Amino acid sequence: MSILTGIEATGTQSDPWPAPTAQRPVTAVVPVPGAKSGTNRALVLATLANGTSRLRGALRSRDTLLMAGVLRALGAEISTDGPDWIVRPAPTTRLAAGARAECGNAGTVARFTPALATLREGDVAFDGDARMRDRPLTPLLGALRRLGADIDGDRMPFTVRGRGRLPGGEVTVDASDSSQLVSGLLLAAPRYDAGVTVVHRGTRLPSGPYLDMTVADLRAAGAVVDVAPPGADGSRRWRVEPGELTAADRAIEPDMNSAAAFLAAALATGGRVVVPDWPEATEQPGRMLPTLLAAMGATTERTAAGLAVSGGGGIHGIDVDLGDFGEAAPVLTALAVLADSPSRLRGIGHLRLQETDRLVALAQELGSLGARITVTDDGLAIEPAPLRGARLDPRADHRLAMAYAVVGLVVPGIVIDDIATTGKTVPDFPRMWTAMLAG
Numbered sequence: 001m002s003i004l005t006g007i008e009a010t011g012t013q014s015d016p017w018p019a020p021t022a023q024r025p026v027t028a029v030v031p032v033p034g035a036k037s038g039t040n041r042a043l044v045l046a047t048l049a050n051g052t053s054r055l056r057g058a059l060r061s062r063d064t065l066l067m068a069g070v071l072r073a074l075g076a077e078i079s080t081d082g083p084d085w086i087v088r089p090a091p092t093t094r095l096a097a098g099a100r101a102e103c104g105n106a107g108t109v110a111r112f113t114p115a116l117a118t119l120r121e122g123d124v125a126f127d128g129d130a131r132m133r134d135r136p137l138t139p140l141l142g143a144l145r146r147l148g149a150d151i152d153g154d155r156m157p158f159t160v161r162g163r164g165r166l167p168g169g170e171v172t173v174d175a176s177d178s179s180q181l182v183s184g185l186l187l188a189a190p191r192y193d194a195g196v197t198v199v200h201r202g203t204r205l206p207s208g209p210y211l212d213m214t215v216a217d218l219r220a221a222g223a224v225v226d227v228a229p230p231g232a233d234g235s236r237r238w239r240v241e242p243g244e245l246t247a248a249d250r251a252i253e254p255d256m257n258s259a260a261a262f263l264a265a266a267l268a269t270g271g272r273v274v275v276p277d278w279p280e281a282t283e284q285p286g287r288m289l290p291t292l293l294a295a296m297g298a299t300t301e302r303t304a305a306g307l308a309v310s311g312g313g314g315i316h317g318i319d320v321d322l323g324d325f326g327e328a329a330p331v332l333t334a335l336a337v338l339a340d341s342p343s344r345l346r347g348i349g350h351l352r353l354q355e356t357d358r359l360v361a362l363a364q365e366l367g368s369l370g371a372r373i374t375v376t377d378d379g380l381a382i383e384p385a386p387l388r389g390a391r392l393d394p395r396a397d398h399r400l401a402m403a404y405a406v407v408g409l410v411v412p413g414i415v416i417d418d419i420a421t422t423g424k425t426v427p428d429f430p431r432m433w434t435a436m437l438a439g
């Protein structure tokens with residue numbers, strides 16, 4: 001049974017949501033909640049640390065509550081009541097019988113926590129939403145096995161039979177379908193007997209900034225990590241030494257991905273949106289948003305109040321490789337269908353394996369509005385076309401739902417099914433959207 005309620009609950013469908021049309025250019029200041037990737041890494045590292053940690057401004061959304069739930073099942077004590085979350089590592093490695101890890105459709109939970117389960121004594125049964133059973137996990141589970149783990153199953157559902165320790169060592173993994181397959185080997189590695197050396201060999205390595213984030217967060221927690229320069233054959237290598245992780249008192253950055261739809265609203269309506277506390281320097285790939293939005297016609301500036309994005313000069317097509325920042329693809333596609341020239345989004349074949357097949361879903365759903373979108377080998381090609389309203393199914397994908405809301409600002413008659421699916425990463429999206437429109 002789920003311990004979550006309301007908009008954070010598993011798969012609870014909300015009523016069809018008529019996407020509001022902007023009656024005038026949007027002008028608003030929009031604070032965004034904490035980062036999913038930062039919160040979930042901090043929770044994992046705090047669970048492995050040598051004392052009690054405090055996470056300031058943690059994100060309270062479906063994916064982070066799922067992470068807290070799994071880490072509790074692994075013995076940590078986690079308080080998620082206030083704006084600061086408190087994490088106390090488990091006093092013992094021994095697990096209660098019947099431990100279950102419910103991962104929902106959270107890639108970070110499904111990929112980051114199995115390694116922790118190998119360090120416990122006892123069985124942990126992992127499962128998730130139906131979609132999570134189809135998302136890439138096999139290379140990670142195989143790599144953990146080669147590092148000494150006992151795991152029943154090659155995909156979800158599977159059971160980790162923890163022995164209280166993991167020998168560790170060197171392992172090769174193909175992370176072509178998700179960077180999280182590497183992060184999931186590195187994050188717990190200081191607690192493996194011999195640490196780990198991970199070598200990636202594959203056709204591509206998506207979402208590189210998230211690997212930099214993993215390394216930066218490990219180092220901030222006291223781990224010794226070496227990152228080798230990329231090999232001539234595209235291979236990559238990381239080394240994490242065994243050692244202690246120190247408890248932290250750290251602030252979680254705002255989630256730049258969650259800002260994307262709001263910043264896009266400024267360009268879509270010719271208005272101005274300011275997001276406060278935009279990080280100066282960050283590992284989040286969302287740091288690329290100002291450049292991407294500027295390439296599509298926005299004016300962007302850092303002000304004392306935050307990042308300001310303005311539109312008004314039209315929306316132009318873009319030709320860009322989003323291999324490092326696939327999460328931007330849905331919102332950029334929303335802008336591209338409103339643009340005055342064609343767009344190409346490249347380097348995002350791995351989006352077929354995310355919350356849903358994002359490439360097919362965007363082409364089909366926005367296609368039902370009249371948009372001309374072709375799924376290519378590694379992305380999308382978008383041609384300008386007149387649009388009309390229709391009912392859109394976000395297919396249980398938070399980023400698709402938010403992208404459709406952007407189109408709805410300028411195309412009347414769009415109704416979005418199950419807007420509550422945005423609760424995967426943005427706890428109160430419909431209210432935030434309405435507040436933005438009210439100014």
Ligand SMILES: O=C(O)C1=C[C@@H](OP(=O)(O)O)[C@@H](O)[C@H](O)C1
Pocket residue numbers: 036037107108177178179180183206207210211326327350
């Ligand atoms: O490590 C992380 O926090 C993430 C890595 C990326 O996953 P992929 O490498 O599967 O694209 C990204 O899409 C996801 O939202 C968060």
Ligand SMILES: C=C(OP(=O)(O)O)C(=O)O
Pocket residue numbers: 105106107108327354355399425
């Ligand atoms: C791909 C995403 O999530 P996940 O962590 O489930 O992979 C995402 O948030 O866009």
